[in-house]
Amino acid sequence: MSEPLILIVGSADPSRNDYDPPLTDPAGAQKAAxxxxxxxxxxxxRIVVYSADARYLEAAVVRGFVGASKKSARAMIxxxxxxxxxxxxxFPEANTHGPLFEPLQDRNGSWEAAFYASLRDADGxxxxxxxxxxxxxxxxxxxxxxxxxxxxxxxGAGKAVWxxxxxxxxxxxxxxxxxxxxxxxxxxxxxxxxxxxxxxxxLRDQRGAQAIVDRGRVAAMRQIxxxxxxxxxxxxxxxxxxxxxxxxxxxxxxxxxxxxxxVAGVGSALISSGWRFENExxxxxxGGLGFxxxxxxxxxxxxxxxxxxxxxxxxxxxxxxxxxxxxxxAGFAVDRVLKxxxxxxxxxxx
Numbered sequence: 001m002s003e004p005l006i007l008i009v010g011s012a013d014p015s016r017n018d019y020d021p022p023l024t025d026p027a028g029a030q031k032a033a034x035x036x037x038x039x040x041x042x043x044x045x046r047i048v049v050y051s052a053d054a055r056y057l058e059a060a061v062v063r064g065f066v067g068a069s070k071k072s073a074r075a076m077i078x079x080x081x082x083x084x085x086x087x088x089x090x091f092p093e094a095n096t097h098g099p100l101f102e103p104l105q106d107r108n109g110s111w112e113a114a115f116y117a118s119l120r121d122a123d124g125x126x127x128x129x130x131x132x133x134x135x136x137x138x139x140x141x142x143x144x145x146x147x148x149x150x151x152x153x154x155x156g157a158g159k160a161v162w163x164x165x166x167x168x169x170x171x172x173x174x175x176x177x178x179x180x181x182x183x184x185x186x187x188x189x190x191x192x193x194x195x196x197x198x199x200x201x202x203l204r205d206q207r208g209a210q211a212i213v214d215r216g217r218v219a220a221m222r223q224i225x226x227x228x229x230x231x232x233x234x235x236x237x238x239x240x241x242x243x244x245x246x247x248x249x250x251x252x253x254x255x256x257x258x259x260x261x262x263v264a265g266v267g268s269a270l271i272s273s274g275w276r277f278e279n280e281x282x283x284x285x286x287g288g289l290g291f292x293x294x295x296x297x298x299x300x301x302x303x304x305x306x307x308x309x310x311x312x313x314x315x316x317x318x319x320x321x322x323x324x325x326x327x328x329x330a331g332f333a334v335d336r337v338l339k340x341x342x343x344x345x346x347x348x349x350x
Contacts, residue, residue, distance in 0.1 A: 003046045003076070004123035004201055008037075009137055010130035010158060013055045018131050019156040025185075029129050029154040032185050033057040036126060036151075037064030039190040041076070043198065048078045048118050050111065052091040057128050059091070066093040066100060075102040080118055084109040122146050124197040130157035139164065147171055147200035149193050152181035171200040223274025223283050230267030230287075234260050234324050241320045257302060257320055261327030265294020268331035286335065293334040294327030301326050 012029035023029070037060065040047055047065060049058035062077060069076060079089040083105045094101045106114035115133065119125070119140055124147035127138050138161030141148045148171070152162035162181055167174045176196045182189050241256035269290025270283065305319055 003044055004198060005046045005048060005078070005121055006040060006124045006126055006197060007048045007118055007122045007137070008058050008061045008126055009134045010126075010128035010156065011056045011134070012129040012154065012156070016131065019129065020131070020135075021155045021159045023129060024153070024155045026129075026154075028185055029057060029151075030060045032151065032154070032190070033060035033128050034064035035187050035190040036128070036193065037061035037066075038068035039064075039194045040126075041065045041068040041070075041073075043191075043194050045124075045194065045198075046076045046078065048080060048122070049091075050080055050115055050118075051088045052079075053088065061126075062091050062093055066097050069097070069100055074099045077101050079103045080106060080114040082106050082109050082111050082114055085111065116140070119144070119146065123201050124148065126193075126197065127151065127158045127161055128156075129154050132157075134158070135160055142170060145171060145204055147197050147204060149180060149197050151193065153183070153185055171203050172196070176200075220274040223270045223286065226283060226287070227267045227270030227272075227274060230263055230270065231328075232267075234264035234267055234327070237263060238320050238324045253320075257323060258298070260320060260324040261298020261301075261330075262291045262295040264324045264327035265290040265292075265297070265331030265334075268328045269293070269335045270331075272332045272335040289334050290331035293330035297326045297330035298323040 010029075010033075012023055012026040012033075014023070014026045037047070040061070041064070047061065049062055050056075052059055052062075065077060077091075077100050079091065079101060081089045081103070086105065088111075089103045089105070091101065104114075106117070108114065112133070116137065119137060122141070125137065125141045127134050127148070127150040129151075130138075134157030138148065138150055138157055140146075142161070142164060148161070148165070150158040150161040150165070152159040159181075162177065165172055165177060167177055176199075179189065179192050179196060237256050237260045241253050241260070266287045267290070269286050273286045302319065302323060
């Protein structure tokens with residue numbers, strides 16, 4: 001599905017004393033959670049929640065999300081829970097808005113397994129309040145560059161993770177960080193915070209795509225440089241073979257005759273493959289394919305020459321040039337054929 005998937009993390013239970021920093025306004029956090037849930041629905045997000053227990057803020061987020069969802073919306077609320085605790089997935093709103101919910105039970109009996117594994121699928125994380133587990137997933141999101149909005153003004157893990165963010169290095173700007181820690185929460189704060197999540201997602205995707213392009217260009221240039229080096233070597237070996245004694249019966253000439261084809265095949269395969277920046281095949285694999293193609297094609301040509309020559313001395317210098325050209329074409333051809341096969345353009349059937 002194209003809708004961004006946002007993990008809802010946090011709690012604001014006034015009976016607990018393990019929040020660090022301490023909670024500042026548990027009732028306000030509940031209200032903010034409901035407003036954020038409504039805004040997530042309005043901006044077309046899906047959400048992941050883990051428990052309907054009122055001690056967690058997921059219940060308030062779901063309440064706001066359901067209230068702002070379109071009637072035609074389907075499977076917008078994933079409920080991830082361990083198979084040992086199906087009751088945790090029973091949100092009251094599912095009784096009246098069942099199609100909105102998508103229960104996903106985890107085969108592991110521990111809730112931590114479903115909780116932390118969900119980060120793998122996340123397009124963003126929203127943290128409000130929260131204690132140790134919220135701390136952990138917030139720091140993991142920072143480490144893995146997952147779009148993140150920790151609401152800091154209510155204390156808890158939201159404040160701690162906010163303090164750990166580095167504008168410019170992480171996906172956020174200074175302006176984003178200011179939005180995440182308002183002096184006083186108002187309903188108008190929800191929209192910009194959800195927008196920040198979506199902007200961070202776009203930025204992450206752009207950086208990831210650019211990094212792939214950059215790595216591809218570097219790999220391509222390496223292959224092209226390597227290919228040119230092998231072609232120069234093939235031409236050098238050919239010239240060296242041609243200036244051998246006129247009888248062309250030396251062991252060196254015979255050795256070069258069988259070497260130039262594979263070397264030329266490596267060069268042409270590397271250049272052909274490297275010229276396409278999107279190519280993902282490793283240089284060693286490409287070179288090996290070119291070597292094999294050049295060896296087989298030049299061997300077939302040379303075996304035909306030797307089988308028809310009554311005397312090996314009849315094998316002239318022209319054979320050296322043809323062997324190199326044969327290997328060159330074979331290396332180029334094998335790369336093109338494999339490219340078409342990978343793209344599904346090559347078919348053996350009419």
